[in-house]
Amino acid sequence: MRLTIATPIADLSDTRAFAVCVGWINGFRPEEWQGSFAAQWQDDAGNIYHVSSFEASAEWVASAAMMGPVDRPPEDVGTWDEDAQEYGAPYVVNLAGARRAQDRMVIWQPAEDAPPVPQASAGTLVVVVGMSGRDALEAMGLRPLEVEI
Amino acid sequence: MRLGLGLSITVRMKGGTAAPPAFDPASLFASGEEGAWYEPSPETAFLSTTNLTPCDVGDSCGFLLDKSQGAGYSDGAFTGLGSELVTNGDFETGDLTGWENSGGDFVYDSGFVRDTGTTGTVFRQQLATQAGKLYKVEFDYVASPSNGTPSLSWEGSRTFYATDWGSLGSRPVVYLRATQDNSYFGFEGRIAVNWAVDNISVKELPGNHATQVTADARPILRQTAGGLYYLEDDEVNDVLNWTAPADTDYTISYVNTAGTVTTLTGQSLSGATNILLDPAIVGYVAVDRALTAGETTDLESYLEGLT
Numbered sequence: 001m002r003l004t005i006a007t008p009i010a011d012l013s014d015t016r017a018f019a020v021c022v023g024w025i026n027g028f029r030p031e032e033w034q035g036s037f038a039a040q041w042q043d044d045a046g047n048i049y050h051v052s053s054f055e056a057s058a059e060w061v062a063s064a065a066m067m068g069p070v071d072r073p074p075e076d077v078g079t080w081d082e083d084a085q086e087y088g089a090p091y092v093v094n095l096a097g098a099r100r101a102q103d104r105m106v107i108w109q110p111a112e113d114a115p116p117v118p119q120a121s122a123g124t125l126v127v128v129v130g131m132s133g134r135d136a137l138e139a140m141g142l143r144p145l146e147v148e149i
Numbered sequence: 150m151r152l153g154l155g156l157s158i159t160v161r162m163k164g165g166t167a168a169p170p171a172f173d174p175a176s177l178f179a180s181g182e183e184g185a186w187y188e189p190s191p192e193t194a195f196l197s198t199t200n201l202t203p204c205d206v207g208d209s210c211g212f213l214l215d216k217s218q219g220a221g222y223s224d225g226a227f228t229g230l231g232s233e234l235v236t237n238g239d240f241e242t243g244d245l246t247g248w249e250n251s252g253g254d255f256v257y258d259s260g261f262v263r264d265t266g267t268t269g270t271v272f273r274q275q276l277a278t279q280a281g282k283l284y285k286v287e288f289d290y291v292a293s294p295s296n297g298t299p300s301l302s303w304e305g306s307r308t309f310y311a312t313d314w315g316s317l318g319s320r321p322v323v324y325l326r327a328t329q330d331n332s333y334f335g336f337e338g339r340i341a342v343n344w345a346v347d348n349i350s351v352k353e354l355p356g357n358h359a360t361q362v363t364a365d366a367r368p369i370l371r372q373t374a375g376g377l378y379y380l381e382d383d384e385v386n387d388v389l390n391w392t393a394p395a396d397t398d399y400t401i402s403y404v405n406t407a408g409t410v411t412t413l414t415g416q417s418l419s420g421a422t423n424i425l426l427d428p429a430i431v432g433y434v435a436v437d438r439a440l441t442a443g444e445t446t447d448l449e450s451y452l453e454g455l456t
Contacts, residue, residue, distance in 0.1 A: 004385070019365070028364055029199065032211075035363040039386035053385040054365040055209055085340075133385035 001061065004053040004128045004136035005037070006120045011101060012037060012050045015125060017094040018101035019052075022064045024073035026057065030092050041142040049120050049142060053133030065107060065127075069099050101125055160411050172447040177436045178217045183394045184436040185357040186217040187424060188455065190378040193222065194370050198283070198324060198360050201227075209367035210380065213389060213424070215356030217434075230285060231353035234276040235334075238288075238349035249273050254338060261291045261347035264299065264338040271302045273335025276351055278327040281392040283358055286334070287322040288349040290314050297341030301325075304332045311344070324354065359391040359424050368425055377456060379406050382425040389425055393418035393435070400440050401426075403433040404452035412449060414439060431455050 007015040015037055023033040037050040056064075063070065072095050077087040104125040106118045117139035118126045128136035137143075174186045187193065194204040197211035203222070204210040214220055219229040236247030244257050252270025255262050262272065278284060286301065286309070293311070300310040303325050314321040334351055338344065361367045368380040368387045380389070393399065399416040405427040416435075424433045432452045440448065 002383075023364060031362060032197065032364040036365040037386075038363065038366065051385060052365040053383045054367075055207070055369060080339075082339075133383040137385065 001056060001058075001129055002053065002131070002133065002136075003056045003061070004051070004131060004133045006041065006049040006051045006126050006137060006140050006142060007037060007101070008120075008122050008124070009040075009048045009050060010122070011104065011125065014094070014097035014101040014104075015050070017097035018064075018070065018099075021070050021073060021093045021095065021098040022060060024075060024093065025063050025070070026060045030076075040145045041137055042145050043120055043141050043143075047120075047122070048145065051133075051137055051142070053136065061129075064102070065105065070095070070102055160409060172451045174434050174448060174451060175217060175219070177434065177440070177444065177448065182437050183357070183396070184217055184399070184434070185215040185359065185391045185393075185424075186435075187213050187215060187359060187433045188378075188431070189213060189370055189380045191370070194378075194380070197364075197367075198326065198362070201324060204370040206370055206372045206378075208370055209364065210370050210389075211361045211364070211367045213359040213380075215358045215391065217357070218355035220354055220356045220358075227285065227354055229355060231355055234278070234284070234351045234353070235349050236274060238351075240347065245272075247274055248335070255336075258345060261289070261345045262336075263292065263345040264294075264336070264342055267338070267340050267342060269337070269339045271333075271335050271337045273302055273333050275331050276334050278330060278332040278334075278353075280327055280329050281357070283324055283326050283354045283356075285322065285324055285352050285354055286350070287320055289347040290317055290319050290321055291347050292343060292345035293317050294338070294341035294344035297339055299336060299338045299341040299344050302333070302335045302337040304328060304334075307337055311341075320348075326360075357391045357393070359389045361387075361389050371429070373406055377406060377431060379429045379431045380425065382428045382430070384428055387425055388423045390421040390423055391435075392420055393422040394437065395419035396437050398439055399435055399437050400445075401433070401435045402445075402448050402452060403427060404431050404456060405429045406431055406456065408453055408456040410449045410452045412445060 019033040019036045020030050037052045039051050041051050076092050078091045107127045108117050109129040120140040191203045193214040194210040195201045195212040221228040252268040254266030255272040298310050300307040309323045366386050366388050368382050371381045397417045399418045402412040404410045406429040432455045
Protein backbone atom coordinates (compact mmCIF):
# COMPACT_ATOMS: atom_id res chain seq x y z
CA MET A 1 0.00 0.00 0.00
CA ARG A 2 1.13 3.53 -0.68
CA LEU A 3 2.17 5.66 2.26
CA THR A 4 2.71 9.38 1.96
CA ILE A 5 4.32 11.10 4.91
CA ALA A 6 5.09 14.72 5.70
CA THR A 7 7.43 15.74 8.49
CA PRO A 8 8.27 19.26 9.65
CA ILE A 9 11.81 20.20 8.79
CA ALA A 10 12.68 20.33 12.50
CA ASP A 11 11.81 16.65 12.87
CA LEU A 12 13.67 15.38 9.80
CA SER A 13 16.48 13.74 11.77
CA ASP A 14 14.08 11.79 14.00
CA THR A 15 11.94 10.84 11.03
CA ARG A 16 14.94 9.47 9.17
CA ALA A 17 16.00 7.54 12.26
CA PHE A 18 12.53 6.03 12.33
CA ALA A 19 12.67 5.18 8.61
CA VAL A 20 16.11 3.60 8.96
CA CYS A 21 14.94 1.58 11.94
CA VAL A 22 11.74 0.27 10.35
CA GLY A 23 13.47 -0.28 7.01
CA TRP A 24 16.27 -2.27 8.59
CA ILE A 25 13.78 -4.42 10.52
CA ASN A 26 12.16 -5.17 7.17
CA GLY A 27 15.25 -6.25 5.28
CA PHE A 28 16.63 -2.99 3.91
CA ARG A 29 20.10 -1.69 4.65
CA PRO A 30 20.46 1.51 6.69
CA GLU A 31 21.93 3.29 3.65
CA GLU A 32 18.68 2.77 1.80
CA TRP A 33 16.74 5.00 4.22
CA GLN A 34 19.36 7.44 5.47
CA GLY A 35 18.66 9.76 2.53
CA SER A 36 14.88 9.38 2.65
CA PHE A 37 12.49 12.32 2.91
CA ALA A 38 14.64 14.37 0.57
CA ALA A 39 11.76 16.10 -1.24
CA GLN A 40 10.41 19.34 0.20
CA TRP A 41 6.90 20.78 0.04
CA GLN A 42 5.45 23.79 1.82
CA ASP A 43 2.21 24.93 3.41
CA ASP A 44 0.40 28.19 2.73
CA ALA A 45 2.37 29.91 5.48
CA GLY A 46 5.62 28.95 3.80
CA ASN A 47 6.62 26.32 6.37
CA ILE A 48 8.81 23.63 4.84
CA TYR A 49 8.07 19.92 5.19
CA HIS A 50 10.16 16.99 4.10
CA VAL A 51 7.97 14.45 2.35
CA SER A 52 8.09 10.88 1.16
CA SER A 53 5.76 8.66 -0.80
CA PHE A 54 6.40 4.97 -1.37
CA GLU A 55 4.82 1.54 -1.57
CA ALA A 56 5.15 -0.18 1.79
CA SER A 57 4.68 -3.84 2.54
CA ALA A 58 2.17 -4.94 5.14
CA GLU A 59 5.12 -5.91 7.33
CA TRP A 60 6.59 -2.41 7.01
CA VAL A 61 3.31 -0.86 8.08
CA ALA A 62 2.88 -3.33 10.94
CA SER A 63 6.30 -2.67 12.40
CA ALA A 64 5.87 1.08 11.94
CA ALA A 65 2.44 1.53 13.40
CA MET A 66 0.89 -1.59 14.89
CA MET A 67 3.44 -3.25 17.12
CA GLY A 68 4.16 -0.65 19.76
CA PRO A 69 7.39 1.32 20.08
CA VAL A 70 10.01 0.28 17.55
CA ASP A 71 12.93 -1.76 18.83
CA ARG A 72 16.52 -1.59 17.71
CA PRO A 73 17.03 -3.84 14.67
CA PRO A 74 18.86 -7.03 15.69
CA GLU A 75 21.61 -6.27 13.16
CA ASP A 76 22.36 -2.91 14.78
CA VAL A 77 24.98 -4.33 17.09
CA GLY A 78 26.94 -1.10 17.26
CA THR A 79 30.57 -0.46 16.61
CA TRP A 80 33.39 -2.93 17.08
CA ASP A 81 35.78 -1.94 19.84
CA GLU A 82 39.18 -3.39 19.02
CA ASP A 83 40.41 -2.92 22.58
CA ALA A 84 37.42 -4.38 24.35
CA GLN A 85 36.89 -6.97 21.61
CA GLU A 86 33.15 -6.39 21.65
CA TYR A 87 30.42 -4.40 19.96
CA GLY A 88 28.69 -1.45 21.59
CA ALA A 89 27.75 2.21 21.21
CA PRO A 90 27.64 4.15 18.98
CA TYR A 91 24.81 2.48 17.13
CA VAL A 92 23.51 3.22 13.66
CA VAL A 93 19.92 3.83 14.73
CA ASN A 94 19.09 6.72 17.02
CA LEU A 95 16.39 4.75 18.80
CA ALA A 96 15.23 7.63 20.97
CA GLY A 97 14.78 9.75 17.85
CA ALA A 98 12.97 6.97 16.03
CA ARG A 99 10.54 6.58 18.92
CA ARG A 100 9.96 10.33 19.11
CA ALA A 101 9.02 10.31 15.43
CA GLN A 102 6.76 7.33 15.96
CA ASP A 103 4.99 9.12 18.83
CA ARG A 104 4.26 12.07 16.53
CA MET A 105 2.62 9.96 13.83
CA VAL A 106 -0.97 10.73 12.91
CA ILE A 107 -2.28 8.13 10.49
CA TRP A 108 -5.18 8.70 8.12
CA GLN A 109 -6.80 5.91 6.14
CA PRO A 110 -9.67 6.19 3.67
CA ALA A 111 -12.99 5.05 5.08
CA GLU A 112 -16.63 5.92 4.61
CA ASP A 113 -16.75 7.84 7.88
CA ALA A 114 -13.14 8.95 7.88
CA PRO A 115 -12.44 12.44 9.24
CA PRO A 116 -10.71 14.98 6.99
CA VAL A 117 -7.07 14.37 6.22
CA PRO A 118 -4.95 15.91 9.01
CA GLN A 119 -3.15 19.06 7.99
CA ALA A 120 0.61 19.11 8.11
CA SER A 121 1.69 21.03 11.18
CA ALA A 122 4.54 21.51 13.61
CA GLY A 123 5.20 18.52 15.83
CA THR A 124 3.13 16.13 13.72
CA LEU A 125 4.14 13.38 11.34
CA VAL A 126 1.15 13.00 9.05
CA VAL A 127 0.85 9.61 7.34
CA VAL A 128 -1.76 9.13 4.62
CA VAL A 129 -2.51 5.61 3.47
CA GLY A 130 -3.75 4.69 0.03
CA MET A 131 -3.88 7.98 -1.90
CA SER A 132 -1.48 8.89 -4.68
CA GLY A 133 1.47 10.85 -3.35
CA ARG A 134 0.52 14.20 -4.80
CA ASP A 135 -3.14 13.89 -3.79
CA ALA A 136 -2.12 12.96 -0.26
CA LEU A 137 0.22 15.90 0.10
CA GLU A 138 -2.32 18.33 -1.33
CA ALA A 139 -4.92 16.94 1.09
CA MET A 140 -2.46 17.71 3.90
CA GLY A 141 -2.44 21.34 2.74
CA LEU A 142 0.93 21.19 1.04
CA ARG A 143 2.21 22.19 -2.38
CA PRO A 144 5.53 21.73 -4.13
CA LEU A 145 8.27 24.04 -2.99
CA GLU A 146 8.53 26.99 -5.33
CA VAL A 147 11.96 27.14 -6.90
CA GLU A 148 13.19 30.24 -8.63
CA ILE A 149 14.78 29.49 -12.00
CA MET B 150 19.07 17.38 -16.09
CA ARG B 151 19.75 20.91 -17.24
CA LEU B 152 18.39 22.16 -20.50
CA GLY B 153 21.02 23.74 -22.69
CA LEU B 154 20.95 26.64 -25.08
CA GLY B 155 19.84 25.73 -28.55
CA LEU B 156 17.49 23.19 -27.13
CA SER B 157 14.76 21.86 -29.34
CA ILE B 158 11.95 19.56 -28.45
CA THR B 159 9.89 17.47 -30.77
CA VAL B 160 6.93 15.43 -29.66
CA ARG B 161 5.57 12.63 -31.74
CA MET B 162 2.17 11.17 -30.94
CA LYS B 163 1.39 7.53 -31.54
CA GLY B 164 -0.86 7.05 -34.52
CA GLY B 165 -1.79 4.26 -36.87
CA THR B 166 0.00 0.94 -36.77
CA ALA B 167 3.75 0.98 -36.45
CA ALA B 168 5.78 -1.56 -38.39
CA PRO B 169 7.94 -3.89 -36.29
CA PRO B 170 11.09 -1.96 -35.41
CA ALA B 171 14.19 -3.20 -37.21
CA PHE B 172 16.37 -0.39 -35.92
CA ASP B 173 18.76 -1.27 -33.06
CA PRO B 174 19.48 1.64 -30.71
CA ALA B 175 22.87 0.06 -29.97
CA SER B 176 23.97 1.35 -33.37
CA LEU B 177 23.88 4.88 -31.96
CA PHE B 178 26.73 3.96 -29.61
CA ALA B 179 28.82 2.00 -32.11
CA SER B 180 31.60 4.59 -32.20
CA GLY B 181 32.01 4.63 -28.44
CA GLU B 182 29.53 7.41 -27.77
CA GLU B 183 28.56 7.93 -24.14
CA GLY B 184 24.93 7.66 -23.20
CA ALA B 185 22.35 5.16 -22.08
CA TRP B 186 19.48 3.02 -23.33
CA TYR B 187 16.79 1.85 -20.94
CA GLU B 188 13.71 -0.29 -21.40
CA PRO B 189 12.31 -1.25 -17.99
CA SER B 190 11.12 -4.83 -17.59
CA PRO B 191 11.84 -7.76 -15.24
CA GLU B 192 14.93 -8.43 -17.39
CA THR B 193 16.37 -4.94 -16.92
CA ALA B 194 14.93 -3.60 -13.66
CA PHE B 195 16.28 -4.82 -10.32
CA LEU B 196 15.57 -4.09 -6.68
CA SER B 197 18.80 -2.27 -5.92
CA THR B 198 22.50 -2.15 -6.69
CA THR B 199 23.18 -4.38 -3.71
CA ASN B 200 20.22 -6.68 -4.28
CA LEU B 201 20.12 -7.46 -7.97
CA THR B 202 16.94 -9.48 -7.77
CA PRO B 203 14.77 -8.83 -10.83
CA CYS B 204 11.81 -6.58 -10.11
CA ASP B 205 8.34 -8.01 -10.27
CA VAL B 206 5.49 -5.78 -11.29
CA GLY B 207 4.71 -3.60 -8.28
CA ASP B 208 8.26 -3.58 -6.93
CA SER B 209 10.24 -0.42 -6.30
CA CYS B 210 13.30 -0.59 -8.52
CA GLY B 211 16.68 0.89 -7.64
CA PHE B 212 18.72 -0.41 -10.55
CA LEU B 213 17.96 -0.20 -14.27
CA LEU B 214 20.27 -1.88 -16.74
CA ASP B 215 21.75 0.24 -19.52
CA LYS B 216 21.71 -1.75 -22.76
CA SER B 217 23.83 0.67 -24.78
CA GLN B 218 27.13 -1.13 -24.23
CA GLY B 219 25.94 -4.69 -24.75
CA ALA B 220 25.08 -5.69 -21.19
CA GLY B 221 22.06 -7.95 -20.74
CA TYR B 222 20.43 -10.35 -18.32
CA SER B 223 19.58 -13.94 -19.08
CA ASP B 224 18.89 -17.06 -17.00
CA GLY B 225 19.55 -15.25 -13.76
CA ALA B 226 22.90 -13.74 -14.70
CA PHE B 227 24.21 -10.62 -16.35
CA THR B 228 25.74 -11.02 -19.78
CA GLY B 229 28.16 -8.89 -21.74
CA LEU B 230 30.62 -8.43 -18.86
CA GLY B 231 33.98 -6.79 -19.47
CA SER B 232 37.38 -8.44 -19.28
CA GLU B 233 38.98 -9.72 -16.08
CA LEU B 234 40.58 -6.94 -14.04
CA VAL B 235 42.21 -9.03 -11.31
CA THR B 236 45.76 -10.20 -11.74
CA ASN B 237 46.45 -13.71 -10.44
CA GLY B 238 43.00 -14.06 -8.90
CA ASP B 239 43.26 -17.84 -9.15
CA PHE B 240 46.80 -17.97 -7.72
CA GLU B 241 47.93 -20.15 -10.61
CA THR B 242 51.36 -18.59 -10.23
CA GLY B 243 51.78 -20.58 -7.05
CA ASP B 244 52.27 -17.45 -4.99
CA LEU B 245 50.70 -14.06 -4.26
CA THR B 246 52.12 -12.29 -7.32
CA GLY B 247 50.08 -9.22 -8.20
CA TRP B 248 48.79 -8.66 -4.68
CA GLU B 249 49.91 -6.28 -1.95
CA ASN B 250 50.36 -8.01 1.38
CA SER B 251 52.20 -5.44 3.43
CA GLY B 252 51.43 -6.85 6.87
CA GLY B 253 52.14 -10.39 5.86
CA ASP B 254 48.89 -11.72 7.28
CA PHE B 255 48.02 -13.48 4.04
CA VAL B 256 49.81 -16.55 2.73
CA TYR B 257 49.59 -18.71 -0.35
CA ASP B 258 48.12 -22.05 0.70
CA SER B 259 47.70 -24.88 -1.79
CA GLY B 260 46.15 -22.88 -4.60
CA PHE B 261 44.29 -20.22 -2.63
CA VAL B 262 45.01 -17.36 -0.22
CA ARG B 263 44.57 -17.72 3.52
CA ASP B 264 44.55 -15.05 6.23
CA THR B 265 46.75 -16.24 9.06
CA GLY B 266 47.36 -13.04 10.98
CA THR B 267 45.56 -10.39 12.99
CA THR B 268 47.52 -7.25 12.18
CA GLY B 269 44.51 -5.96 10.24
CA THR B 270 46.34 -5.30 7.00
CA VAL B 271 44.54 -5.43 3.71
CA PHE B 272 45.27 -7.96 0.97
CA ARG B 273 44.70 -5.91 -2.12
CA GLN B 274 45.58 -4.81 -5.64
CA GLN B 275 44.81 -1.77 -7.74
CA LEU B 276 42.34 -2.34 -10.56
CA ALA B 277 41.80 -0.46 -13.80
CA THR B 278 38.38 0.79 -12.75
CA GLN B 279 36.62 3.88 -13.94
CA ALA B 280 34.69 6.21 -11.66
CA GLY B 281 30.94 5.71 -11.88
CA LYS B 282 31.11 2.24 -13.41
CA LEU B 283 29.69 -0.90 -11.84
CA TYR B 284 31.76 -4.04 -11.24
CA LYS B 285 30.83 -7.65 -10.58
CA VAL B 286 32.98 -9.09 -7.80
CA GLU B 287 32.97 -12.82 -7.14
CA PHE B 288 35.19 -15.39 -5.49
CA ASP B 289 35.18 -18.88 -4.02
CA TYR B 290 34.63 -19.03 -0.26
CA VAL B 291 37.12 -21.76 0.60
CA ALA B 292 37.51 -21.66 4.38
CA SER B 293 35.64 -19.85 7.12
CA PRO B 294 37.27 -17.77 9.87
CA SER B 295 37.93 -19.20 13.29
CA ASN B 296 37.27 -15.76 14.75
CA GLY B 297 35.92 -12.38 13.59
CA THR B 298 34.31 -11.38 10.32
CA PRO B 299 36.33 -10.83 7.16
CA SER B 300 35.08 -8.56 4.42
CA LEU B 301 35.92 -7.10 1.05
CA SER B 302 37.91 -3.92 0.96
CA TRP B 303 36.70 -1.56 -1.77
CA GLU B 304 38.36 1.79 -2.27
CA GLY B 305 39.66 1.66 1.27
CA SER B 306 36.39 0.82 2.99
CA ARG B 307 35.14 -2.47 4.33
CA THR B 308 32.04 -3.83 2.63
CA PHE B 309 30.30 -7.13 1.87
CA TYR B 310 31.10 -8.93 5.11
CA ALA B 311 31.37 -12.71 5.39
CA THR B 312 27.97 -12.77 7.05
CA ASP B 313 26.62 -12.17 3.53
CA TRP B 314 28.87 -14.66 1.75
CA GLY B 315 26.57 -17.64 2.19
CA SER B 316 27.68 -21.12 3.13
CA LEU B 317 31.21 -22.38 2.92
CA GLY B 318 32.01 -23.56 -0.59
CA SER B 319 29.70 -21.01 -2.19
CA ARG B 320 30.72 -18.37 -4.71
CA PRO B 321 29.61 -15.03 -3.29
CA VAL B 322 28.78 -12.29 -5.78
CA VAL B 323 28.41 -8.59 -5.18
CA TYR B 324 28.23 -5.58 -7.49
CA LEU B 325 30.20 -2.53 -6.43
CA ARG B 326 30.33 0.92 -7.94
CA ALA B 327 33.66 2.67 -8.40
CA THR B 328 33.72 6.22 -7.15
CA GLN B 329 37.21 6.80 -8.51
CA ASP B 330 39.51 5.56 -11.24
CA ASN B 331 41.99 2.79 -10.42
CA SER B 332 40.25 1.59 -7.28
CA TYR B 333 41.95 -0.55 -4.69
CA PHE B 334 40.18 -3.87 -4.17
CA GLY B 335 40.91 -6.73 -1.84
CA PHE B 336 40.08 -8.47 1.41
CA GLU B 337 40.39 -7.49 5.03
CA GLY B 338 40.31 -9.74 8.07
CA ARG B 339 41.22 -7.68 11.13
CA ILE B 340 40.96 -10.24 13.94
CA ALA B 341 39.58 -12.92 11.64
CA VAL B 342 42.02 -15.72 10.92
CA ASN B 343 42.27 -18.94 8.93
CA TRP B 344 39.64 -17.98 6.36
CA ALA B 345 40.53 -18.45 2.70
CA VAL B 346 39.30 -17.44 -0.75
CA ASP B 347 40.17 -18.34 -4.33
CA ASN B 348 39.30 -17.57 -7.96
CA ILE B 349 38.81 -13.88 -7.27
CA SER B 350 37.26 -12.01 -10.17
CA VAL B 351 36.25 -8.43 -10.89
CA LYS B 352 34.62 -7.52 -14.21
CA GLU B 353 32.80 -4.43 -15.35
CA LEU B 354 29.10 -4.58 -16.07
CA PRO B 355 29.39 -2.17 -19.00
CA GLY B 356 27.07 0.75 -19.33
CA ASN B 357 25.71 3.74 -17.49
CA HIS B 358 23.17 1.99 -15.33
CA ALA B 359 20.54 4.09 -13.63
CA THR B 360 20.40 3.74 -9.87
CA GLN B 361 18.64 4.97 -6.78
CA VAL B 362 20.19 4.14 -3.40
CA THR B 363 17.36 5.60 -1.32
CA ALA B 364 14.42 3.23 -0.98
CA ASP B 365 11.61 5.78 -0.84
CA ALA B 366 12.77 7.47 -4.06
CA ARG B 367 12.64 4.41 -6.30
CA PRO B 368 10.08 4.24 -9.12
CA ILE B 369 7.79 1.24 -9.42
CA LEU B 370 7.73 -1.29 -12.23
CA ARG B 371 4.22 -1.42 -13.64
CA GLN B 372 2.55 -3.21 -16.53
CA THR B 373 -0.40 -2.01 -18.58
CA ALA B 374 -3.37 -4.23 -19.30
CA GLY B 375 -1.81 -4.74 -22.72
CA GLY B 376 1.38 -6.12 -21.19
CA LEU B 377 3.57 -3.05 -21.61
CA TYR B 378 6.16 -2.55 -18.88
CA TYR B 379 6.93 0.93 -17.60
CA LEU B 380 8.36 2.77 -14.62
CA GLU B 381 5.87 4.75 -12.57
CA ASP B 382 7.12 8.03 -11.10
CA ASP B 383 5.07 9.11 -8.07
CA GLU B 384 5.89 12.77 -8.91
CA VAL B 385 6.77 13.40 -5.28
CA ASN B 386 10.27 12.15 -4.64
CA ASP B 387 11.10 9.46 -7.22
CA VAL B 388 14.42 9.85 -9.03
CA LEU B 389 16.41 7.32 -11.04
CA ASN B 390 19.77 8.70 -12.06
CA TRP B 391 22.49 7.73 -14.46
CA THR B 392 25.84 9.49 -14.41
CA ALA B 393 26.36 11.47 -17.58
CA PRO B 394 29.87 12.55 -18.57
CA ALA B 395 29.78 16.31 -18.91
CA ASP B 396 28.93 17.56 -22.38
CA THR B 397 26.61 20.00 -24.07
CA ASP B 398 25.25 18.13 -27.05
CA TYR B 399 23.26 15.18 -25.80
CA THR B 400 20.21 13.94 -27.63
CA ILE B 401 17.53 12.39 -25.42
CA SER B 402 14.50 10.56 -26.72
CA TYR B 403 11.89 8.83 -24.59
CA VAL B 404 8.44 7.31 -24.89
CA ASN B 405 5.58 6.91 -22.43
CA THR B 406 2.75 4.40 -22.19
CA ALA B 407 0.56 6.53 -24.45
CA GLY B 408 3.12 6.11 -27.22
CA THR B 409 4.14 9.75 -27.13
CA VAL B 410 7.79 10.12 -28.12
CA THR B 411 9.65 13.22 -26.98
CA THR B 412 13.06 14.15 -28.35
CA LEU B 413 15.30 16.76 -26.77
CA THR B 414 18.37 17.97 -28.61
CA GLY B 415 21.34 20.05 -27.56
CA GLN B 416 21.10 18.96 -23.95
CA SER B 417 23.77 19.92 -21.43
CA LEU B 418 24.26 17.05 -19.01
CA SER B 419 26.76 16.59 -16.24
CA GLY B 420 26.67 13.93 -13.57
CA ALA B 421 23.44 12.69 -12.03
CA THR B 422 20.73 12.73 -14.69
CA ASN B 423 17.19 11.65 -13.88
CA ILE B 424 15.56 9.42 -16.51
CA LEU B 425 12.06 9.91 -15.07
CA LEU B 426 11.07 12.55 -17.59
CA ASP B 427 7.53 11.18 -17.76
CA PRO B 428 5.35 9.63 -15.01
CA ALA B 429 5.03 6.44 -17.09
CA ILE B 430 8.23 5.90 -19.00
CA VAL B 431 8.59 2.92 -21.33
CA GLY B 432 11.87 3.65 -23.10
CA TYR B 433 14.69 6.19 -22.82
CA VAL B 434 17.75 6.74 -24.97
CA ALA B 435 20.43 9.38 -24.43
CA VAL B 436 23.36 9.79 -26.83
CA ASP B 437 26.22 12.23 -26.46
CA ARG B 438 25.97 13.76 -29.93
CA ALA B 439 23.53 15.21 -32.41
CA LEU B 440 21.72 12.57 -34.41
CA THR B 441 21.20 12.71 -38.13
CA ALA B 442 17.67 13.19 -39.37
CA GLY B 443 17.58 9.55 -40.37
CA GLU B 444 18.79 8.39 -36.98
CA THR B 445 16.23 10.55 -35.23
CA THR B 446 13.43 9.12 -37.34
CA ASP B 447 14.63 5.57 -36.77
CA LEU B 448 14.97 6.07 -33.02
CA GLU B 449 11.58 7.70 -32.65
CA SER B 450 9.97 4.95 -34.71
CA TYR B 451 11.71 2.34 -32.59
CA LEU B 452 10.52 3.90 -29.33
CA GLU B 453 7.01 4.30 -30.66
CA GLY B 454 7.09 0.68 -31.71
CA LEU B 455 7.72 -0.39 -28.12
CA THR B 456 4.23 0.71 -27.12
